[in-house]
Amino acid sequence: MTESEPVLKVVEVTKEFGSAVAVNKVSLEVYDGEFLFLIGPSGCGKTTTLRMIGGYETPTSGEIIIRDRVMNNVPLDKRNIGMVFQSYALFPHMTVQKNVEFGLKTRGVRKSERHDRAREALRLVELEKLEDRFPSQLSGGQRQRVALARVIVYEPDILLLDEPLANLDKRLRDVMRVELRKLQEKVGITTVYVTHDQEEALSMADRIAVMEGGNLLQVGTPSEVYNCPQDAFVATFLGETTSFRGDVESVTGDIASVAVEGGLHVITRHNHDVSTGDRLTISIRPERVQISETPPEQVDNVLPGTVDFVEYLGAHALYLIRVDNCDIMLQASEPIPSGKATFSKGSRLFASWNLDHVVYIRE
């Protein structure tokens, strides 16, 4: 990723539909060649944001700037942007070749050049033998690749993808995920990708922008947003997590002790930004929780409890643990190479975790 001038700047953009605010003062920068994910639950404003970048919606306020040019009033056909729709929107009456040539035709590219470039784009997505087919004669994955080739071919400034894998089945989706990422790297095109699938985002993104209720909550690399969420919603939306609320009762050096509900104490490392009396949300990922029959040594947080529910997930097991003497349900996951979960419903165990693995969010 080159840290030059951003290709795309979204500056305090707001979109209102009547009295409903779909996108609320969202600011975002996307750099050259970057693969940025916009992620959030349905109705969070991610698709509206994407459509505003593409020119399919006009912002109520704020600016969309592409390569230093304010785009708000530029009609979508003059923007040089490539959009891949969830339904692919392939023209059913044109062959694959004609579909791919379309964007070049509107740009007045000569016929012979058009032909060559379309072939090149189709070769890139490995569809060069199907150029005479109609979309109705293609499989889902092939249509998806035509939709990509069709916009890559005219070298848009930005590639916009709206849930491009949502219409594929699970197996194909996993294959296309890898292919899409490879293709993006090969072409080096700046890409904004909208999805509600956190797995997709974590595995493919350079950076992830998490949205909820029209607000942009956090932007960061996958590991940043996963490991250091700055918002309780971000923590719960990406991956599984258990959250508690509590008050800081004492601070010693870079270690704080937090009293959570039910008389429990959780010890966490902090960045010198908390003080006694602060209210925090504490969260802990299930895979960071260790479980054992006997109390472990040299671990900072240890809680005794009873297994309330076991969820068998093949590669690992997820336990729901009722912590003794309080009303807290803790999630813990255990890799099970043997294929059998160690504990069963009703088992007594100790759950523990390192103080470095606790995520805290100031309220």
Added chain:
Amino acid sequence: MATAAATALQEEDGYRAGWFERLAPYYKYLLLAPMGLMLIGFFAWPLLWLFRVSLYESRGSSGFGIGGAKGQEGGGFYVEGTWTLDNYIRIFSDEYFQDIMIFTVEFAILVTIVTMLLAYPMAYYIYKAGPRLKVILLILVILPKLSNMLVLVYGLQILLANNGLVNELLLLLGIVDEPVKLVYNLVSMTVSKVLLIIPYTILVITATLHGLDPTLRDAAQGMGASPAETFFSVTFPLSLPGTFVALLITIVWALGAFVSPALLGNPDLQTLAVEVPKQTFENVNWAVGSAIAFIMLAMMSLVVLIYNWILSSRMPWRA
């Protein structure tokens, strides 16, 4: 509750299907039976019978009144038990009928062209209109079809008369110096026939446009196509299948034109449809009447066949 459930279960054990349940595998045929009866008994069979009647010898003499009881010698509208091609030979060799046949086709082509030229833009206008205006326009478009065609003809007779509103307007605007003859000629025939057909044409095209995936338009513009380019490269070609259906309906109805030539035309501008009741009732010659009706049917079937051929061979992407 528990005992009731138990009883129900016991009944389940010794469950005997009633006659209604036992017919279950045949429900769909039973449900389709009334329609089948209607379609076969009062549509398909009459059309076949129409062909049979057209092969009877005609009575020849012009009848006095209605032609007497069935099977009675000297009465009837055709000679029973005969087989002949005379009626067709007569129609195809007689200059009078030849003229009518040619004019029927010419008139149908004229009406179809005018209808399509007006219907497509109107359908597109409705498609582009806001939701409220759209409903109002749709109601206004359907209205002529839901009202009596004689009321429309009556209104047009008044409107297009020499002292009618249209002529007054033309005089007022100074386009003409004296009233133009607009009624009882090709103008009034075309104006009325188009009005009688066009609501369906517009509805079919509007429905087609609404059935198009709007993201295709978005995609085209996103790839740099101007609104005009988008229309001509995406919207219009994709609306063609539905537009062809509209065209088909228009041609078929235009070929069957009856009211317009009968009430707003003149003796030189007559169609086959007008000739059917004329032969049947005025000349009491059912055989010739049937033959003409059958020729109309054949013309329409030919149009449908051509349409099917175009559909299967010219639009491979619809497969």
Added chain:
Amino acid sequence: MRPLGRAAFHAFALLMVIYFTLPMIIAVLMSFTPSRFLRLPTTDYSLRWYVAFFNDLKWMEGLWNSLIVSGLTIVLSLIVGMTAAIAFSRYKFKWDMTVYTLALTPVFTPAVIIAMALLAVAYKLDLWGGYLIIAIAHSLWAFPLVIMVMRVSLEGLDKSLEEAARGMGASQWRTFYEVILPLVAPSVLVSALFAFIISINEFIMALFLGTSETETLPRIIYPTLRYRLTPLVAAASGILMLLTVAVLLLSARIMNLRRLVEHGRS
């Protein structure tokens, strides 16, 4: 589109709307003329031609015949159309699209052909001149519309409602008349109204298949348009319009037209 093109497009649409509505408006306006001749009323309006209509035995008989025929048409086309719609919406069978297309063909067959074909058959079956054969002819145009309306409505029903009713122990028949029928009742009514509008206005089939005893209102209007135009015809037209519009307003209330249009999109 450039502003000029846009203005031209609006003007075109306006002209089309005038084309669609003016003939009807003129015909109805004419019925209120106080004059003995065809002169559009300017200041004075009169109901004299309506009075004349209701005092004329022939016209009144025509109105009565029209109502009988359209009543029969409603019954016939509902029976035929609804049973078929149920079959199409609930059962998949071989050739179902072909059968459906065939079922719709009568609508696209010009009246003259249907009328001429039925004439010979009616003559053979001794049905000629009766109300029944006219109603049968009108039903050929009406029942396909009933199928279309009812099919949309039946297929829009939540399948689980029916399954739930059956699961709770209702027989197929009971499920139909206690769960499905009440839910599609508005569409049944709209279907009936369509059948009524078709029948009350149709005249070519009535012309071929009726006799002077079963003359419907449009059938009486037809020769008068050919030979002598009087404001009495306008009054008769006005009454036909009134019947149609009343029925239309009723159906517009029952079924939201916009919903019907938007259904086609999904």
